[in-house]
Amino acid sequence: MEFVSPEGLRLDGRRPMEMRQIRAEIGAVAKADGSAVFEMGNTKVIAAVYGPREVQNRSQQINDQALVRCDYSMANFSTGDRMRKPKGDRRSTEISLVIRQTMEACILTHLMPRSQIDIFVQVLQADGGTRSACINAATLALADAGIPMRDLVTSCSSGYLNSTPLLDLNYVEDSAGGPDVTVGFLPKLDKVTLLQMDSKLPIDIFEKVMQLAIEGCKAIANYIREIMLENTKQLEYRRGI
Amino acid sequence: MAGKPGTTPTTYSPSPTTQKTRRPIFNENDVDWVRPDGRGFHQCRPAFFRTGAVNAASGSAYAEFGNTKVIVSVFGPRESKKAMMYSDIGRLNCSVSYTTFATPVRGQGSEHKDFSSMLHKSLEGAIILETFPKTTVDVFALVLESGGSDLPVVISCASLALADAGILMHDLVASVSLSCLGKNLVIDPILEEESYQDGALLITCMPSRYEVTQLTVTGEWSTPKINEGMQLCLDACSKLAKIMRSCLKEATSTSQE
Amino acid sequence: MVGLSLGEKHFIQGGIAQDIRSDGRKRLTYRPINVETGVIPQANGSARIRMGATDVISTVKAELGKPISLQPDKGKVSIYVDCSPTAAPMFEGRGGEELSTELSVALQRSLLGGKSGAGAGIDLSSLVVVEGKICWDLYIDCLVVCSDGNLLDALGAAIKAALSNTGIPRVQVAAGASGDEQPEVDISDEEFLQFDTSDIPVIVTLTKVGRHYIVDATTEEESQMSSAISISVNRKGHICGLNKRGGAGLDPSIVLDMISVAKHVSEQLMNKLDSEIAAAEAGEDES
Numbered sequence: 208m209e210f211v212s213p214e215g216l217r218l219d220g221r222r223p224m225e226m227r228q229i230r231a232e233i234g235a236v237a238k239a240d241g242s243a244v245f246e247m248g249n250t251k252v253i254a255a256v257y258g259p260r261e262v263q264n265r266s267q268q269i270n271d272q273a274l275v276r277c278d279y280s281m282a283n284f285s286t287g288d289r290m291r292k293p294k295g296d297r298r299s300t301e302i303s304l305v306i307r308q309t310m311e312a313c314i315l316t317h318l319m320p321r322s323q324i325d326i327f328v329q330v331l332q333a334d335g336g337t338r339s340a341c342i343n344a345a346t347l348a349l350a351d352a353g354i355p356m357r358d359l360v361t362s363c364s365s366g367y368l369n370s371t372p373l374l375d376l377n378y379v380e381d382s383a384g385g386p387d388v389t390v391g392f393l394p395k396l397d398k399v400t401l402l403q404m405d406s407k408l409p410i411d412i413f414e415k416v417m418q419l420a421i422e423g424c425k426a427i428a429n430y431i432r433e434i435m436l437e438n439t440k441q442l443e444y445r446r447g448i
Numbered sequence: 449m450a451g452k453p454g455t456t457p458t459t460y461s462p463s464p465t466t467q468k469t470r471r472p473i474f475n476e477n478d479v480d481w482v483r484p485d486g487r488g489f490h491q492c493r494p495a496f497f498r499t500g501a502v503n504a505a506s507g508s509a510y511a512e513f514g515n516t517k518v519i520v521s522v523f524g525p526r527e528s529k530k531a532m533m534y535s536d537i538g539r540l541n542c543s544v545s546y547t548t549f550a551t552p553v554r555g556q557g558s559e560h561k562d563f564s565s566m567l568h569k570s571l572e573g574a575i576i577l578e579t580f581p582k583t584t585v586d587v588f589a590l591v592l593e594s595g596g597s598d599l600p601v602v603i604s605c606a607s608l609a610l611a612d613a614g615i616l617m618h619d620l621v622a623s624v625s626l627s628c629l630g631k632n633l634v635i636d637p638i639l640e641e642e643s644y645q646d647g648a649l650l651i652t653c654m655p656s657r658y659e660v661t662q663l664t665v666t667g668e669w670s671t672p673k674i675n676e677g678m679q680l681c682l683d684a685c686s687k688l689a690k691i692m693r694s695c696l697k698e699a700t701s702t703s704q705e
Numbered sequence: 706m707v708g709l710s711l712g713e714k715h716f717i718q719g720g721i722a723q724d725i726r727s728d729g730r731k732r733l734t735y736r737p738i739n740v741e742t743g744v745i746p747q748a749n750g751s752a753r754i755r756m757g758a759t760d761v762i763s764t765v766k767a768e769l770g771k772p773i774s775l776q777p778d779k780g781k782v783s784i785y786v787d788c789s790p791t792a793a794p795m796f797e798g799r800g801g802e803e804l805s806t807e808l809s810v811a812l813q814r815s816l817l818g819g820k821s822g823a824g825a826g827i828d829l830s831s832l833v834v835v836e837g838k839i840c841w842d843l844y845i846d847c848l849v850v851c852s853d854g855n856l857l858d859a860l861g862a863a864i865k866a867a868l869s870n871t872g873i874p875r876v877q878v879a880a881g882a883s884g885d886e887q888p889e890v891d892i893s894d895e896e897f898l899q900f901d902t903s904d905i906p907v908i909v910t911l912t913k914v915g916r917h918y919i920v921d922a923t924t925e926e927e928s929q930m931s932s933a934i935s936i937s938v939n940r941k942g943h944i945c946g947l948n949k950r951g952g953a954g955l956d957p958s959i960v961l962d963m964i965s966v967a968k969h970v971s972e973q974l975m976n977k978l979d980s981e982i983a984a985a986e987a988g989e990d991e992s
Contacts, residue, residue: 236791236851237758249746253850255791263794278790278797283846284748284764295798327790327797329850331762332745562810565803572952618954647818659954663934665947666814671964674944678957 210368210380218379219248226363226375226423227336229430231343233351233438241352245344248377249334254344256352258324273319277307279341281330302338309362309391309401310345315355324354335378336364338389342401343427350435358393359431360400363423365390365416367408372416374423388416392424484640485514492624492636492684497605497695499612507613511605514638515595518602520609524585538580542568544589544602551594563599566662570603570623570652573661576616585615596638600625603652603662608692612699619654620692621661622685626650626677628667633677635684649674651681655689658682709925717929721914727925733970735921738862740981742870743989750871752985754863756921758853763845763863765871770842772833780832780840784812785847786860792852811857812847815908815937815946816864827868827905834876841873854923857935857948858974861908866982869902870989906939906946907975909967913955918963920970934963938971 211217221227227248236242239255246252262268279302283289310326326348328341342362349356366376368385381387386408391401399421408416487493493514502508505521512518528539544563548554567589575585587609589602600623607621627637628647637645647667653660665674709717720726730736736757745751748764772779786808788801795801816827832841845867847860912922912933919926927933932951939945944964949955 236760238793238851238853239791242791253789253791257794280790282762282789282848283785283787283844284745284751284766284848287747289766289768289844289846325790325794325797327794329789329791329848331848332747561806565807569950569952573954653957654954657954658956660949660957660960661952661954663947663949663955663960664814665944667818667945668939669944670942671944671961671968674964675961678960682957 208383210383211371211373215371217373219377223371223373224419224422226426227377229427231347231431231434233347233434239348239352241348241350241354243344243347243351245340245347247336247340247343247375249332250336250340250377251330251332252337252340252344253329253331254341254348255327255329256324256345256348256354257327258352259319259322259354260325262321262323268321271317271320273314273316273321274323275307275311275314275316275326276323277303277310277326277328277345279303279306279328279330281333281337285330285333302341305338305401305403306341306345309342309360310349312400313357313360313393314349315357318355324349333378335376335381338362338403339364339375342391343431347431347434351438358395359428360391360393361424361427361431362389362391362401363420363427364388365420365423367412367416372412372419374419386413386416388413388420390417390420390424392421392428394425394428483634483638485638489632489634490680490684492688493638495688495691497608497692499608499696499699505609505613507609507611507615509605509608509612511601511608513595513597513601513636515593516598516601517592517595518589518598518605519592520587520589520602520605522585522587522606522609522613522615524613525580525583525615526586528582528584534582536581537577538575538582539584540568540572540575540577540587541584542571542587542589542606544591544599546591546594549593550591560598563602566599566664567603567606570621570662571606571610573659574607574617574619574621574654575610576618579616585610585613594639596640596642597625597636599623600636600650600652604688604692608696611696619657620689621652621654622688622692623650623652623662624681624684624688626681628669628673628677633673633680635680649677649681651678651685653682653685655682655686709928713925714929717926718915721917721919721926724917726919728923730921732917732919733966735974735977738977738981740862740866740978740985742866742982742985749873750867750869752863752866752870752982754859754866756855756859756862757923758851759855759859760851761847761849761856761859761863763847763860763867765867766844766846767871767873768842768844769834769839769876772837772840776829777837778833779829780842782817782827782829782832782843782845784816784845784864785809786812786849787847788849788852792849808847808849808856808860811935811946811948812860812864812908814948815861815906815935818945832873835878839876839878852924854925854927855910855921858908858910858921861906861937862974862978865902865905865907865978866985868905869899869982870986872899904939906937907971907978908935908937908946909971909974910935911963911967911970913951913953913959913963918966934960934967936964936967936971938968938975940975942968944968 230246232244235244236255241256244253279299339362346360365374366387386406389403496512498510501510502521508521510519603623626649627634627645650664652662739755741753744753745764749767750765753762786805788796788805790797911918912930931953935948937946
């Protein structure tokens with residue numbers, strides 16, 4: 208199947224190096240300590256952060272660090288065919304673990320010992336790249352909650368179809384069976400914190416694809432920074448400063 | 449029996465209980481329609497209660513209303529499992545389950561999932577929870593045969609079992625349900641009537657205090673109809689409570705002898 | 706949620722007794738309602754309702770299925786509510802299941818009417834395609850994103866908005882199918898049938914605190930309630946469903962009084978909802 212036309216256009220009309228349209232909103236869930244909605248094209252994700260708060264399960268308490276927990280769930284209506292059992296399946300458990308490890312690496316957990324930080328991510332619409340959208344949403348939510356972090360974590364996915372590296376795959380391109388590289392990146396520190404890949408790639412092409420994903424992450428980081436500045440201006444305005 | 453379909457089979461085969469097409473059991477214009485079991489519209493089924501059915505439990509009761517047979521056992525007050533959650537009032541834990549042979553078609557469980565929480569809501573207003581802090585009372589109800597009007601029978605039987613266990617309550621809890629078939633209101637519907645109903649009303653009340661602890665209405669009702677329905681049910685509840693009281697008195701008098 | 710101190714509890718109860726609640730509302734006033742339709746383009750219909758801090762999303766998906774053999778001329782509707790952990794940390798995993806089941810059953814009771822289908826808010830016979838063989842199955846899925854009290858009202862309103870936003874594709878049935886064969890159906894991508902939602906009831910929850918009833922309680926007010934009744938009223942003023950929650954007993958005359966208050970409030974709520982839904986749909990058409 209043709210994923211990249213001879214003129215260089217993808218199925219949804221994008222260029223190979225072009226990302227989908229991103230949109231973010233801070234403070235969607237009023238009751239949470241921090242929350243954000245992140246949209247990448249048709250993929251829409253809500254993240255809510257509760258914490259730091261007292262550890263619920265005493266046996267899991269860590270004496271010199273905060274405990275970070277994460278829960279990923281998809282809504283019934285998020286995929287094209289209605290899902291019967293949204294919670295507890297293996298994919299959700301794996302993605303919860305991945306998000307937890309990524310965020311835990313950048314939260315300054317030693318500043319909040321004996322406490323617990325809960326990150327809940329809910330997928331409202333899934334159209335490829337849910338993992339990346341979740342990490343971006345979680346970053347924004349953690350920032351909204353005022354939790355100290357080393358740097359923003361941004362994430363983007365890229366693939367390689369029809370001999371072209373493609374940035375930000377959607378569901379159709381993802382399910383084509385080609386390689387899918389997800390990268391989690393710390394822009395200011397210039398470090399990679401998450402790297403996952405499906406299928407197989409020769410090493411030199413892998414480097415190109417990964418570099419493309421990192422470029423995507425940097426672009427998302429700029430956008431996230433703008434959104435946070437805008438949000439802070441709003442807060443200042445409401446405070447009357 | 450006249451009009452039996454088909455010839456008698458030579459080898460045993462179970463009689464077909466489900467029919468492909470359904471004939472309505474009543475006609476809208478038929479004024480003097482009689483219910484399938486011959487009762488009047490405002491007549492309840494004869495109630496049979498017996499306490500002390502399960503020896504191992506702190507208290508238990510068995511109830512039989514026509515074809516609906518329910519057995520409830522109460523364990524407690526016993527130590528709360530979640531010892532870290534201190535509470536200065538007692539906890540009530542209810543569970544309603546159906547046996548697999550209770551319904552004509554094996555294992556239909558979709559409507560009954562919320563019966564446990566409804567039983568909890570009906571009973572928590574009647575039990576004086578302050579008398580047993582830090583402990584839990586477990587109420588387990590098992591429906592042996594579902595013949596219509598299951599939840600009201602479960603609630604009434606559960607309150608009898610609680611009384612048998614010696615748990616302090618404000619009053620006995622009696623419960624009755626009502627079906628609306630066309631323009632008629634029929635009390636204590638059987639399974640067949642329930643499947644045709646246009647609306648249902650379930651009331652749980654404490655008769656001597658004249659308080660309603662649980663009320664559920666399904667279907668479209670106009671206000672005067674709800675009024676009428678509630679009055680009918682409350683009268684039926686007080687009669688039911690009298691029967692329950694006499695059963696308890698009998699149980700204690702036989703045990704005293 | 707942080708617990709309430711004794712002083713705060715007295716404040717809430719005293720305020721309600723004097724007809725001024727913590728956020729300045731009167732006893733029978735709703736919080737501002739914000740309706741957005743078409744939030745989930747993948748579904749046949751969707752809506753998002755915000756009542757103060759309570760935020761719920763409702764979607765409708767229609768799939769072709771087989772009608773139940775006992776009711777061959779009616780389609781099927783199933784309602785399912787899911788409490789997302791984003792609403793409260795305790796909803797993680799199986800924690801929110803009890804609340805979800807309770808809400809799903811209450812909604813089914815209010816919207817689907819009696820077993821014979823009479824009094825249902827949704828006309829099931831309009832969902833049938835080929836009698837006895839093919840009908841539309843409507844799956845109404847609701848997600849509670851943020852919970853600040855009064856979930857049932859918000860869910861009822863969201864379902865009403867989602868259904869008015871629903872488009873069922875037109876189906877072409879191949880002629881000449883006979884007997885037990887499954888007829889060929891051709892689902893068109895272009896034409897859509899709009900759902901008729903004028904009969905769908907609204908749910909009004911009256912919470913009794915002390916001796917007074919309030920409408921649209923927040924979580925703090927709900928923690929102080931002695932009992933609550935959720936009444937579903939349709940346009941004709943008939944009661945389509947009633948659920949009582951809370952442990953305290955109620956005098957039957959109080960119940961009837963609450964029913965009449967609910968009918969009065971429901972008229973205002975229904976008008977407000979209709980105008981908000983119309984505005985949301987108009988806004989969506991323009992964009």
